[in-house]
Amino acid sequence: MNPIIRLNEITKRYGGLVAVDEVSLTVDRGEMFGIIGPDGSGKSTLYKILATLLKPDKGTATVCGFDTVKDYKRLRTMIGYMPERFSLYQDLTVEENLSFFASLFGVSVKENYDLIAPIFGQLERFPSRKAGALSGGMKQKLALSCALIHRPEILLLDEPTTGVDAVSRGEFWDMLSTLKRKGITIIVSTSYMDEATRCERIAMMNKGHILDIDTPSNLVAGLGENLYNAVSDDMFGLLTQLRSMPDVIDCYTFGATLHVVGSNSFNSDKAMAKLLVSGHKDVKIYPAKGNIEDVFIKLTRDERE
Amino acid sequence: MKIRILKALLKKEVMLMKRNPIIPKIILVMPLMVMLVIPLVANLDVKNVKVVVVDNDRSQLSRRMIANLNAAAAITVNAYSDTHEDALAKVEHGDADVILNIPYDYSKRVALGGTSVSVEANGVNATKGLLGAQYVSQSVLMTLQQWQVENGITVKPAEISVVNRYNPTLNFKNYMIPALMVVLLIIICGFLPALNLVSEKESGTIEAMNVTPVDKLTFVLSKLIPFWVVSILVVTVGMVVGWLVYGLAPEGNIGVIYLATILFSLVMSGLGVTIANQSATMLQSIFVMFAFIMIFQLMSGLFTPINSMPQWAQVITYFIPPRYFIEIMRAVYLKGASIRELWLQFSALAVFAVVLIVISAKSYSKRG
Known part of the structure; x- marks a missing residue:
């Protein structure tokens, strides 16, 4: 496979802050690649470099075989970029926005309609509604349609599902899968860890550098931790007390339960007994299956140590 | 492009x-x-220039000067004072913008030369003071010239004619x-x-x-x-x-x-x-x-x-x-x-x- 994106030790600084720190990665043609990380981990900066909007201070970035600094003009016709912020004209209607972006790229809406049909289909009912009056999920669909209208080879989506409801998010990921089947390479970033499993490979980013890159299942399989769920009637007290135990490596909230990372000497029965003595009721500690979020927490912890 | x-x-x-x-x-x-x-x-046109007159002459000439002043479009004579101090006080209170001083025995001595009326203006509002004093002295000068002609006193004509081209009425x-x-x-x-x-x-x-x-x-x-x-x-x-x-x-x-x-x-x-x-x-x-x-x-x-x-x-x-x-x-x-x-x-x-x-x-x- 020949990579469609090749980043080689990319560094970008804003004053004293290093936003992206020596990031190297490759993405294969036709791949759905996720970039996962919390806010401020450098995802958006990386996107701007890929989208030719930012020059890296160090390193080289090639997209579709073109350098993002030297050949930016050629590249702009091959990239579909959807920025984090909704960036269509709110005072233009759905139809006007779409045909405006089509005419900037010198294409007609008609000739590329097959590509956007599954996404734009739901917007067809109100072509003359202003973009600003659409719901969050609809806005994302319109923005995606506009980013696709020139049939790009590669789609760069910067946190496309932030601020979108859970149902629309699911729909959005289904649409991305459809696009992937049409041969479009998709780079998508998110701070929702649960969405990461929809990608073929993911890069975990924190504080400007990459912690690990692999398929979601390999990452979870490689977790190799002694992981337990813990619940009781006083969750906050449970958290502080578990953290103070010597054979507990880490403890953090995970949905409605706590995840406990135990050392080899950790015994859940002994810990439960200890907690009951100190006044906790309904204490339950049972083995847990790790997921991407646990991997991310482990990787950031390893990095600190 | x-x-x-x-x-x-x-x-x-x-x-x-x-x-x-x-x-x-x-x-x-x-x-x-x-x-x-x-x-x-x-609008920078100056209107309503208020004049206080100190008339020490009280002659036919001085009365005519005052009448002509009053007739001018932008000028009104709105006070008379006996002394210069009194006139100054009026300017200070804002009752007048310009003082016209006509000296004692002016009409008799004017033919002999060596005497003159004086015009003082309030300079706080520079434009109004400048233009107001100019209007008053123009009017006084015209009256004086007419009077001199009527009484057969020969004067050297010191007239300058100004015509504002392109905006004739300024x-x-x-x-x-x-x-x-x-x-x-x-x-x-x-x-x-x-x-x-x-x-x-x-x-x-x-x-x-x-x-x-x-x-x-x-x-x-x-x-x-x-x-x-x-x-x-x-x-x-x-x-x-x-x-x-x-x-x-x-x-x-x-x-x-x-x-x-x-x-x-x-x-x-x-x-x-x-x-x-x-x-x-x-x-x-x-x-x-x-x-x-x-x-x-x-x-x-x-x-x-x-x-x-x-x-x-x-x-x-x-x-x-x-x-x-x-x-x-x-x-x-x-x-x-x-x-x-x-x-x-x-x-x-x-x-x-x-x-x-x-x-x-x-x-x-x-x-x-």
């Missing part, structure tokens, strides 16, 4: 401008308001109306493109725009060209109001005015876009634009003649584009000048327009 892309961008600008709740109204209402109100209030409105249109263009063509571009930055639409193959010059032109239309609209409204309300129509060719208008709109919108390129928020751009507009209004010869500025300031005015536009407007309006006589001003405006468009395109950066 591609015409197809420019067309699409212009179409979008027009649609957005039409849908904007405020901008189209400002473009129509502001020129109307300014042209209807400002010429009436921003009507301040004729001087202001062409200049007010310049003010309108400075504000509308300077502010609106700047606000338009910064609002694209604030709303984030610029990000989607930057990844398209639109090049800098095309993008910047799409921000400038709509203001050709807007500026022509503004000047047309201005000229129609000037003609219908104040009866002032341009002496010269309207085409010359429109050509200068388009050039000037490019200068101002180029400046606006350049400022917007450097600003992250609307507030920043408004502040910087205000600084320019202040200097443009005060140093372009709009209210105060450039000739009466200090030498160094006069040099600076050569770098202030509205200076040339005001010269063109006044020359075409009042003198009926043609483009051949104004080529210097036109070429200056053209140079400013080209330079500012280049700077605005260069300073627009798609990359951080």
